Amino acid sequence: MVVAGADPLEIASQLVAAALDHATAAGAATLFxxxxxxxxxxxxxxxxxxxxxTLPAGLAGRAGAGLFAWRGGSALWSPREAAANPGA
Structure with missing residues (x-):
């Protein structure tokens, strides 16, 4: 439910949180x-x-501002680690 006058960033945060909860429950390891x-x-x-x-082949070479990645709720990983373990 969206309430009139609600902060747009707070609404966006709630949507991202719901998407991450769903992805985690589905077993996703990395999201872009x-x-x-x-x-x-x-x-x-x-x-x-x-x-x-450092992106997987299916995501590389696309026009745009770039991608952000999430891995298991922590930003404590590096693109080199992701490139070394492409199936992770």
Missing amino acids: ARPQGLDRVWVRFGFIPVPES
């Missing part, structure tokens, strides 16, 4: 998102910017 101006929301949930050169 294109921030589209909501950087504060993505960073709050542990998404970090990912250089295009």
Whole structure:
């Protein structure tokens, strides 16, 4: 339910939280998102910017502002680690 006058960033945060809960329950290990101006929301949930050169082949080479990635609720990982373990 959306209440008139609610803070748009708070609403976006609630939507991201619900999506992460669903992805975690489904067993997802890594999620990618294109921030589209909501950087504060993505960073709050542990998404970090990912250089295009470290993206999986299916996501590399697409035009845009870049992707942010989330891994298991923690931003304590590096793109090199993701590249070394592409199935993770």
